[in-house]
Ligand SMILES: Nc1ncnc2c1ncn2[C@@H]1O[C@H](COP(=O)(O)OP(=O)(O)OP(=O)(O)O)[C@@H](O)[C@H]1O
């Protein structure tokens with residue numbers, strides 16, 4: 184018999200990671216849903232955000248979560264700049280050209296990180312979230328609990344933005360029918376760059392949360408890029424709810440897989456889940472077309 | 473001065489030229505019908521007015537000012553809107569959200585509640601269905617929403633591309649009646665593209681007949697209705 188406390192522990196770990204994974208993927212889901220472009224550099228924005236968090240937290244000796252006051256607005260602007268410089272010119276282009284452009288960005292970011300920081304992981308000097316919470320037999324690292332809670336809150340805020348504001352209606356209308364949106368007087372160009380800005384800003388936020396319990400390294404983009412892709416493919420175009428559900432499923436499966444089968448096979452569980460979902464539901468769990 | 477004027481417009485899609493010197497005038501408060509066979513370039517004409525094609529030469533004037541260089545959303549801010557062919561609703565948005573999406577321009581925002589009331593009075597069915605997803609509406613309701621959504625931007629000129637397409641005969645009559653009332657009661661100026669040539673010319677003030685990207689006939693709607701060439705080409709079918 185498996186100890187119920189142990190199972191609960193694994194489940195809680197999975198849910199907390201799943202929430203964070205949902206936040207990591209949210210930006211990608213937004214960008215893909217609105218402008219139909221596959222941003223292969225998404226995970227590497229997380230990596231860039233992790234290094235920036237490391238640098239700022241180390242320089243000012245502050246908690247990594249405080250750095251978001253700087254990194255999130257900066258990444259919003261970075262997203263807009265990247266959109267204008269390299270995404271916009273290829274929006275109507277062949278998928279192959281779009282892939283080449285964002286993979287190029289990925290290579291650039293990854294090699295930039297390798298050149299500056301080498302392959303050595305960097306952790307922040309200190310975080311207020313270092314003590315674990317213990318409830319009976321269950322132990323939850325405070326950093327993971329905070330990351331999960333903040334992720335959930337941000338997912339909810341983005342959901343409200345999309346459903347309750349004029350900007351959100353413009354974004355969803357554009358996602359549905361770009362031309363009809365323009366005919367209604369919606370500035371599609373502005374929808375595109377604000378969406379790309381927000382999607383990128385969210386990676387900085389996720390990166391700060393990741394840095395409370397993990398370290399920055401040049402290959403962080405590999406894991407978080409893959410993760411985001413799996414979540415978006417599973418979530419289909421199901422909006423924030425689809426992203427959240429897919430993230431939770433992945434987090435829980437990963438947690439059980441790592442605890443009960445092998446801790447080293449993290450990516451393997453991602454791939455297998457992805458393949459199974461695509462096999463059962465080719466349009467994603469929450470696909471709508 | 474006409475409310476809307478196309479002057480010797482040559483336009484198309486990239487290299488594919490469709491319109492060859494089209495001149496059309498729409499006076500304030502008029503319904504002008506634009507008719508012609510499939511593939512004549514009627515939709516292309518409306519899309520060109522909205523800035524969604526390649527304009528090679530010629531000019532488009534809105535109240536005397538050229539709009540040829542403006543992007544689509546700027547033209548909407550100036551009072552132009554189009555009900556596109558096939559409705560093109562935002563299917564994953566509710567009826568209410570579709571209407572709000574039609575009123576996102578600066579000018580329309582302030583009048584949102586007035587505009588909503590206007591549209592709900594015109595189409596009470598939409599009010600009943602306000603929280604339903606647009607993708608689940610019936611054909612008639614969807615067309616009402618397409619027209620209502622366009623009216624939300626408070627257009628001075630409304631372009632209608634086959635608003636009766638795919639509707640049952642009774643609903644066709646209702647749509648034409650709505651178009652007529654929009655002119656008579658709300659003073660909306662309209663350029664109407666339609667397959668139902670006879671119905672269109674009966675409610676229109678003037679009409680243009682387009683073939684192969686050129687205007688081949690123009691005149692008062694009433695005189696076009698009795699024109700022998702037109703009768704032979706369309707009305708008998
Ligand atoms: N997006 C497009 N790209 C290239 N060519 C197009 C496009 N849309 C229409 N055409 C071509 O332009 C010509 C005119 O088409 P248009 O849709 O304007 O005709 P129409 O008069 O509206 O016809 P219908 O009555 O069938 O709606 C046609 O030859 C058509 O194939």
Ligand SMILES: [Mg+2]
Pocket residue numbers: 514515516557633
């Ligand atoms: Mg047409």
